[in-house]
Amino acid sequence: MTEELVCPICREQGDILIDIGCPAKHSFHSACIAAWLTIKFSCPMCRQNLSIKIETSNVFMAYLEVKYAGFTGSTYYEETKQIFNNLTQKAQAECIIKDYRLFTLLQENQKTLDLCILVVKGRGQMLKYVPEELKSEELCRLALDQTQYAFEFIPDQLKTPMMCFKAVSKVPSFLRFCVPKKIITSEFLISLLCNDVDFLDFLPEELKTLKVYQLLASKNMTIFYRLPQNVRNELVRI
Ligand SMILES: [Zn+2]
Numbered sequence: 172m173t174e175e176l177v178c179p180i181c182r183e184q185g186d187i188l189i190d191i192g193c194p195a196k197h198s199f200h201s202a203c204i205a206a207w208l209t210i211k212f213s214c215p216m217c218r219q220n221l222s223i224k225i226e227t228s229n230v231f232m233a234y235l236e237v238k239y240a241g242f243t244g245s246t247y248y249e250e251t252k253q254i255f256n257n258l259t260q261k262a263q264a265e266c267i268i269k270d271y272r273l274f275t276l277l278q279e280n281q282k283t284l285d286l287c288i289l290v291v292k293g294r295g296q297m298l299k300y301v302p303e304e305l306k307s308e309e310l311c312r313l314a315l316d317q318t319q320y321a322f323e324f325i326p327d328q329l330k331t332p333m334m335c336f337k338a339v340s341k342v343p344s345f346l347r348f349c350v351p352k353k354i355i356t357s358e359f360l361i362s363l364l365c366n367d368v369d370f371l372d373f374l375p376e377e378l379k380t381l382k383v384y385q386l387l388a389s390k391n392m393t394i395f396y397r398l399p400q401n402v403r404n405e406l407v408r409i
């Protein structure tokens with residue numbers, strides 16, 4: 172990068188020229204080269220195919236900027252995926268730090284543990300795109316520290332009662348869909364109750380029994396008044 176060079180595309184000096192990584196080190200304005208790269212992903216001077224050469228994220232990010240200007244969706248075209256998959260690991264990581272969505276463009280076998288850690292640390296929901304075999308308890312915790320919405324992407328066998336408790340405390344609807352059944356014990360429900368978590372509407376179907384209702388109502392009378400009339404009648408009779 173030097174300001175004395177002339178950009179071969181617009182023939183002008185000034186601004187910073189980016190080295191696109193071809194062996195001859197041809198450099199361009201990012202806006203100038205980006206437009207070209209959306210047509211052909213090679214150096215316009217020496218025609219070097221850039222797919223497997225690129226070491227820096229600048230070129231790819233410039234390409235994305237032009238190609239998807241104003242595009243806010245989360246799916247990219249096949250061609251973009253291919254180009255991204257051919258970047259060096261270092262360049263991919265740089266790109267992903269700039270835009271976490273790019274992690275979804277990687278093939279499963281390209282998702283290294285280091286990269287997964289980096290991504291979930293930055294954006295917990297990205298746990299969704301981490302390959303199952305790389306989801307460790309530690310990684311899941313990292314994601315959960317970021318946001319409770321990572322909870323639904325944690326494999327059941329890694330969910331601890333404490334994790335579940337924290338998640339349901341913040342999002343009670345998790346109780347119905349995301350907490351492993353074996354974790355929902357009487358003690359678990361009572362501890363939620365004692366912490367004023369309003370989970371009654373999200374009790375899993377199989378737990379809507381008189382026995383459970385009786386237990387809950389015995390700990391907290393206001394629950395009793397929220398039960399259906401027929402359940403209340405039953406409980407009174409017991
Ligand atoms: Zn230029």
Ligand SMILES: [Zn+2]
Pocket residue numbers: 193194195196197214215216217218219
């Ligand atoms: Zn070149």
